[in-house]
Every structure is written in C-alpha cells, then in structure tokens.
Amino acid sequence: MEVTITVNGTPVTSEIEPRKLLVHFVREDAGLRGTHWGCDTSNCGTCVLWVDGSPVKSCTMLAAQADGHEVTTVEGLEQGGVLDPIQQGFIECHGLQCGFCTPGMMMTGRWLLDNNPNPSEAEIRDCISGQICRCTGYKNIVASIQWAAEHPATSEVTA
Amino acid sequence: MTAVEEVPLSAAGNPIGFGSMRRVEDARFVRGQGNYVDDVNLPGMLHSAILRSPHAHARIVSIDAAAAEALPGVVAVITGKILEGIPRPSLLGDNFAWMPTLSYDTQAVLATDKVRFQGQEVAYVIAESRYIAKDALELIDVEYEILEPVMDAKRALDAGAPIIRDDKGQTDNSITDVHGNKTWESGNAESTAAAIAAAKADPNCVVVTQEIMYPRVHPAPMETCGSVSYLDKVTGQLTMYTTTQAPHAHRTVYAMVAGLPEQKIRIISPDIGGGFGNKVPVYPGYVLSVIGTIVTGKPVKWIEDRGENLVSTGFARDYHMTASIAATKEGKILAVDVDVLADHGAFNGVAQPTNYPAGFFNIFSGSYDYADAHCKVTPVYTNKAPGGVAYACSFRITEAAYVIERVVDCLAQELQMDPAELRLKNLLRPEQFPYLSPTGWEYDSGEYEKTMRVAMEMAGYDELRREQAEKRAKGEYMGIGISFFTEGVGAGPRRDMDILGLGMADGIELRVHPTGKAQLRLSVQSQGQGHETTFAQIVAHELGIPPEDIEVLHGDTDNTPFGLGTYGSRSTPVSGAAASVVARKVRDRARIVAAAALECAPDDLDWELGRWYVKGDRERGKTIAEIALLSHSSLELPEGVEGHLDATAVYNPPSLTYPYGCYICVVDVDPGTGQVKVRRFIAVDDCGTRINPMIVEGQVHGGLADGVGMALMELIAFDSDGNNLGGSFMDYLLPTAVECPDWELGETVTPSPHHPIGAKGVGESATVGSPAAVVNAVIDALSPFGVRHADMPLTPANVWRAIQGNAMRVDMAIE
C-alpha cells in the first residue's frame, strides 16, 4: 500500500507492506535513524516519537496507521540550527551516556514540558516511567528535563 | 558544572586537565546522529535471522528447510549440518559448526547433534529483508527428540543426571578448566577450617553460616547485539561492524574462528548502545553474519530481538554460595569460608582471565582485617544459556562483594550489633596499605574508615536509627542497609592475566599535528563511558593542549592499536594510564625539541602546563603548539631525534587498582503487601583521581540503578522443563525512574600509588556495591519478624514470604 506520512514537516510517500512498523518506516523510508528500538514489547520506550504531537511507542504502531498523519522525531527537535532546550538540557546535565534511549527520553520530556511547563520531580519520573535507561540511573535525565523547564527559550543557549 | 579551581580553562571553557566538562559525544547523540550497528546500511546488504530452539535439551532428529528456501526473497538457509561440512583451517576445532569460547570450551555456532538450552541457535536464514527472514524461520521444520533437561544446578552433579556435554565425551556435568581443574580454590583451606572450628568451640566466639544465592541476571543493554559483515571476495577483506566492547580481541578471535588472515579483518564498533559486559563474548550470531557474507558475497546484517538477547547472550552471576563467618562476640572477624556452586550453562563461555576461571571472586574477603579466608568454586554445566561474566561485575567481584557484605550483616544480627559498628571494628586501616589479602590480592591504597564516616554523616546514620526505632514502635518497617566494598579492577598485569592467551596490556597512539592539535587513538571501546571526552582530558592534563583540540579515535581496528577492550572497569586503569604515559613520551620529546630551539640543554628546561621554559627565565619558553610546528621544521635536532611529536605506548599495568566505597540504603517496606520503596541511597565512592567528576558520578548513578534492579526485580529463572522465564522486558524487569531514588553521592579521593594519574576506575563500582546495601536494608526492615536472609530479587511476593518465614527459592519457577 502507498502511504504518505509527514515526518518533521516533510511528506514522505512510500509503497510499503501494511505490516511495516512505524519505527521501520521512519528509519528506512524516511531515512531518519535517530529513533531506535529496544524491546519489541512496548516496555522500553527507546522508539518513542510523536504522532500528531503525542508520544507513542513506534515499535507498536503500524506505519499504515500513521498514513496521513504528522510524525515528529528527534531529528525534528533542532530548529534552524538551534537545539531545543531539551537537547541542551541533556548535554548540560549529563542526561545521557550511551545515547541509545536518549531520543525517546527527549521526545517524552519535550512533550511533558509542552503540557506541564514546571513539572515536579515526581511528575517527571512518572512521565518517563515507560522508558528504560541502563546507563544514567535516571537522576541526570530528570535534571536534564528540569534544566529545559528552567530554560524555555532556545535562544538562551547554543550547542 | 565548574572545573576544579586550580585547572585553567581553555578558550572553549573546558578544563585543560581534570574537571567536569560537557561531553564531546553528546552533540551527535542529542541530534539523533549516533551511528549504531543497526544504523549501518551497505549497498546490496542482506538481512538475516536465527531459528532458535524451543527446548532446553533435545536431540535434533531432522531439519527440513525446503519451504523456507522456497520463500521468495530468501537467499540461503544454513544449518549446522552445512557448517559441519565446511572445513576450517584453524587450531580451534576442525569445522564451522563449533567455535571456541573465551574459556577454552567449545560452543555450537549452529546445533548439530543436540540443543542444550532454550534459545540455542539451530538454523540461519539470509533474506532480502528482515521481515522475510523472520517469515522464513516459521517455515523451517525441525524434528526434536526431547531429552530431560538439567535445570537445577544443585542436581547437575547427581549420579544419573542427564549428560549435557556428551559431544565432549563427558560422563558427568562437571566443568574442567584449561588447567585441568574441576574446582577453583583460593586462600588457605586448612587455616580457615581450623579458625572456624576453633571459633565454634570457643564460647566467646560465634560462627554464622548462610546460604546466599546471587541469581542469574542479564546486563540487557538497550541496544541488542548485532553485526554487519562484508567479505570483499576480490581483496579478501572482511569488514565487520559489530557491537563489541573489545574490537581487537574480537578481530583475533574471528581470525581463529574463520581461518581468515588477521590483517584482512577490520572490526568497526561504531556507537554502542550500552554493553555492561554483554558485548564482550563472541556470539554465534556474529559468526553467522560472517558465514553469511562468505556464502552470499554480499554484506549481511544480523540484529538480535530483545528476546534473543535475553535468552541466549551472556548472562551474569548464577552463583549458589554458602558462606561461613567466624568472629569473636565483640565483633572481631576471624575467618570467612565460602563454598560456591557455579552455574555456567551449557557451554563454559565465561570471559575471564585464563588464570582466574572464577574471575576475581576470591577477593570476597572484602574490606576487613582478618587472616583466614578460603573459597571453593565448583562449576557445572546446566541446560541454560552460556556466559557468566557480564553486567558490570568486575570479573565476579559483584558476587564477592555481595556475599561478604550480606554475611557480615548476618553476623551483626547474630551478635545484635549495629552493622555499621561491626564494619568499623574490622575495616582495614590506612597504615596497612599496600595490603596483602588472605586470598593473595595486594590492595593499593585506601582510607576506609574515613570513607565510611563520610557516608554515615551524609546519611545522618544515627538519626535514621532513631527514626527506625520510632517507626517500629508504630508498626512501620523501615530498613537501613550498609555495604562497604573493595574491587580490584584494571586487568591486568600481562604476567598472569590474559584472555585466550592475549595479555591484558593496552596499546595507544598519540599524534600531535604541526598546528599543535592532537589525535589520540585508543584500543578500548566506549559503550557510553565518554572516552572521547575523558581521554582528551588526560592528554590535556599531561600536555596542556585544550581538550577540544584533541580528537579521540576508537572503535576501528584498522585505525587504532591493539588492546583488550572495555570491561572489568579497565579503560581508565589500563588505557587511561597508557594515555598518560604516551603523552609524557610526547612531553619528553617536546623538551628535546624545545631545547634545540631555545639553544639550551633539555635539562635546563622546566615544565608548566602546556609549555617548556628555561629554568629561572619563565619568559623564555615554547608552548606545545610551537614545539609541534618546530618538530616538523628544519630545526636541527640532536643526534637520534628524528622529529615529529607522535608517539605510541603499550601499558602493562604493574598491578590492579582497588576502588572502594561505602553505600547506605534506606527502604520502607509495606509488610501487608511486601512492597519495598527505596527512599534514599547514599553512595560514597573512592576511585582515586577523578578525571571528569560529572562522568564519574553518572557512572555511579547507573550502577546504583543496577543494584536496585537486581536487588528488587531482575531475574532469569527457569521452570523444570527448561523454559526461560525472563525472556522479554515484560518478564525481565528493569528499574525505571520511579523505583530509583534521587541518588546522594559523596566522595573521598585516595589515589592509586602505581597508576600514572592515580585513577582507579569506577565503571562497575556501583553495580558491585549497591545490591548488598539494598538487600541489607530490606532484611534490616524485616528483622523484627526474625528474618535473617532472603535471596534477590526481593519482589513483593518474596518479601511477604520472608515475613512468613518461608522465603522463596528464586532460581526456579515459583510454585
């Protein structure tokens, strides 16, 4: 079947098998490999991206379901050469080590702040509770999201 | 994030030396521009998938792959029988169906005679897409004759137990190491037995014996294992992108396994999504991707599922331990004896230094001052996946730290003594270092009591005990757990540490370009440790070149010198030392060049960070950048000095380094449900010099989460039919941000006296030290119920059962 999914603002049209998972569409058809996968069972959140502005686990959604919808990935966070505060926060607060869970964590973190600009530590921990990080013990991920909350204007910092 | 004050900052604001600085790596990772193995796509690349055994122990009667081969898009289906037919020009087995493990055992690449664990590799499909490869697996018809499996390690050596390794002509399930030993002992058996017997007979002494299991767990990095292999048939060059923590060691192993000339093998480890030991061994999947490219002539990608990763790749622990500790009633420890039954799975695939088949487990005597210690480890085969050294374990020091710290708490309970007081009575004293342990380890340095006092101060230990007493009076159960651990890391001295005959020294290469910018080429392999940042800081510290002007290259065997890789917390102790040594070589050469330029003798020059200057005349000098250019110029240099500042080094560590720490955990237990909440966790680590404190702390945070995970939820158990009960992230539970508290870190700094910059390595400290703190806290909470021990994981069910006086056996299915 032919699908057209707008990925980070750019329509991507592709002939796919209906069974193709959205994570594979993004990685293979859209050629954006920042979205990873880690578990197959929607437990780890490594594959989190946004569909129509809401984070979803893209290993548990068919690309066909996203036909005609808007997908945003980690590659869509940086705007005009300026990092999103969530990206800057992860750098400033050492919110990543191996980097594998990082795109998913940032997508969820950005979404949280879009809906709750000043989340408590408990709210942050709850919001990322469907996502596993094996490196950081989460403390610095929480700090990174807090940093982004405290620095909402992207112009304040540069990479 | 400020640098240590005395360290000057570069124009970019980075410390020219040690101190916290942002990581170089992050720029690509936060943009989604990392390059992991599954991100590698080569022209014409094929995909592959492995058919795995559903049974733990079964004879293969037949394999019919015709329907799979007929599926459109399938390029080849490979079975063990086919591999058996490919002769191998190597010393390690005569055909491709078997491969060597890192412990001189053999492991099936694809099963030929029998399957020996659930998840074992049976057939390999190469296809045009990963979807088709998976479809084809369903079309392969394997007929099995099911055999009784050996799932309970305690029964593996029973007379009449099914024989797992009949392929080797075994008549039982014992494991024999390369030296011919069936058990691994260390320490003094006689003196320890005598000390324990004397204590038993002495009314002023006690002996506490406790069975303690460290169950099977899995490192479960977020990125599973995988590889993309391509053999160029014209040039004979094999290029392999692969998830390995040890690219050079893997290159040598592939040369042995595949019979390919080593100069034609290039291993590229791009970004690695976590390793924790899981990516040290050579797995059948890697070898199959090599065979795949040999067969098809095209690049072949193999990427594991999560389930495959959990059921077939390197597990960790699985030690059944019985520990006895003898002490005076005043709490002076006299002796410790540990007897271990070690479950190695179906193939002995542990990645240990050859002379240390139980890893460094015999450091179990811990951080305490007593004379008599002994352990005996008996390894057995079972019908479980192979592996056994993985998950940030510092070569089984995790098991060692756990058993001693648990049994010390059992002793404290027996003596009705505060566990902190008991530890303080027995900790090694600063003047005892270097300290030779009763099992033969020479601890380099430590101020143990100081570190423990810092932790107790941070925790507010006395106040916590008061709070606990008040809560108990109200029927609320909080627990306080302490762990004091000592590790030996940085393997290791080449004289007695090797893996498959490869000594554990690390090469390094530093190139200083004419403009004074540098490239450092490492043998070790970051899986998130931030080598690109910290190694530049080491060179910056030695040469004064700003870290942003030093490019660190790693992960490509064609472009880096040989070394044994990153595991066992060895990068900083070994390669970090190498970086320091090679930079000092450059500094010494720079002195000669500067002397020639300044028309004086090298001895007339003094060093300040980044610059040689004439003694007594600070104005007259040359910076490293100036010297770099001069070294390429027509400047006349003394006889024997060729010019350039590039240098290489190999660092063969004189000894291990011994990081240590004191951890205190506070938990609240709901006795009505058995649920445990980790309320606080205080971790004071002493890893010697901290190159980048931000990164050190990050590594500790990660290891503490491991400890919470293992103590409370992580487990791979099996049912008696051989089914793996931890084969997905629905079943193998990893801690989330909700179970992890806001870690409270402290530090003391006792540099290693024999490491060039005094650094000890920290990558595994927290994983080693934290499980005992959590378990000790839970047992402390439950002590009013008379609970002395329960095995990890302390799930709600297990905690509730412990309260009922009926703690569960954790390695087998719950019944």
Added chain:
Amino acid sequence: MQTPAPVDYARATSVADAIDLLEKHGDEARLLAGGHSLLPMMKLRLARPEILIDLNDLDELRGIRIEGEEIVIGAMVTHAEILDSPVLAEHYAIFREAEKVIADPIVRNKGTIGGSMCQADPSEDLSAVGSALKGSVVIQGSGGKRTLALREFHEGPYETKVGDAEILIEVRFPIRPGAGSAYEKVERRVGDWPVASAGVFVVVSGGVVTDCGIGLTAIGAEHFCAPDAEAYLIGKAPTEENLAAAAQLAADACTPYADQRGPVDYKLHLARELTLRTLRKAAASSQGA
C-alpha cells in the same frame, strides 16, 4: 527486531463500515484500536489475522459523556483520556487510581478502553474496575445494538461475548450519588501487570452499606468480581470487622495460579489485603471522610 506476519489493512470509515468489513472477512479479521495488545501478539506471531480493521478514524467511538444516570465511555477512549477525565474523577476516584497504575504514560496515549475490555486479559485492571462498578457494554452488529452487563461479558481468559462481526462501541457505568471508590494494585514494578488488584465502590447511607461492588483482577476471580463479599456487606455497618470479613469472602472467590509474580498463598493474601484496603478507603470516602 520482531515483525508481524503479512497482513492486510483497512481503515474503517464508520462503525457500520467496520461491521461490513468484519462480515466480509469473517474470523480472519481483527479490529485494531490502540494496538498495544494486538501488535505485540502479532510480532510474536501468536496472532496472525489476515486483515486489520483500524478503528482510529471513528470519532463516533470517542468521548466521555453523561447520559441520564450513566457515564458513557466510547470504546476508542484512551487510558490517558480516562485518567484525565474530570467527569470520571467527579463520580469515581477508582478510574484515576486504576489508570495511573496501568502501563505507562506513553502506552496510555494509545491503549483504549474498548481494546482492553475485548483483549480480556485475565490481569486487566480495567476489567476489575468495570466489574466493581457493575458497568455494561454496548455491542453493535449488523442486526443492531445490544447491551450486556460486564459481569456477563467474559467467556474466559482472552474470550468475550463479542461476536466475530460485532464491535464493542461503548462502556457504560451507573452513577451512584454518594459512592466512594478506590483501587489498589500490587505490582513488581511500575508498569507491570498486577500481581493482584482490587477495586471497589461503597455507598454508605444511614450508617450501613447500601450498595457496593468489588472487582478483582489477576487472581482468578470469576468475572473479575466477588458477589458473596458484596452481599455480605449490604446492610452492615462498615466496621473494620465487617470489612475484613468481606475481604476474606473476596479472597475466597479467587483461584489464582502461581507464576513469577507470586505463589498462590501470597496472591490469596493480597486478594484479602487489597480488598480490605480499598473497602476502608471507599467506605470512608462515601462517609465524607
């Protein structure tokens, strides 16, 4: 990574269209709602439908509204929407308390109430909520709509009374003025399926329990409920003694099996303990505490 077997895909444009598609494809078709139960099963190749009928465009199945004396939740309402619903929070705390421990925030963005009910997992938290509140479902087929009590909805594990060519379109709950409700779950880790959960509502009037419902999941309670325990409480004062006796009756209604979440004795203990805890809380809430 795991991949589903080949499958066709169709987007339903209306409930009627979805029913037409179901009739056309018979039992080889599966409805796709949030997909968070079905797709993992398909990736494991434990489910292999020939066609998926995607309901995600059906706005008629969305929304939470009050109709007369009932709260109506559309089948495609997500867990996240239930968690955040002020209407539900006003009438029943149990929804919020249950939803905040179901899966995780990201999964809750996709998973739906209809999908959860129809998956009929024996450990489904919403099934316990539905049974506790004595809700009903509306099922639509080509012959029209029918309403079924949730306590008659399940045929067994993973089996419901929704026919091959039928769609569960909404879930309805009676509004009970003065009811207190609560939910408690014991899990090995946040996001895990329950070891055991209990959810209850209690109406206390004139010092005695006049109405109550007890839902249990993951511990083998038939239809996720404990009618004997409910009957016991009616007309009795919500004393600790009475609540404890009811909790014991609730545990007696359970036949859990041992698995890696826990042994049978522990699960039976939890059945009692969690029922008691939720009864206490709900009774106190009903009495305005």
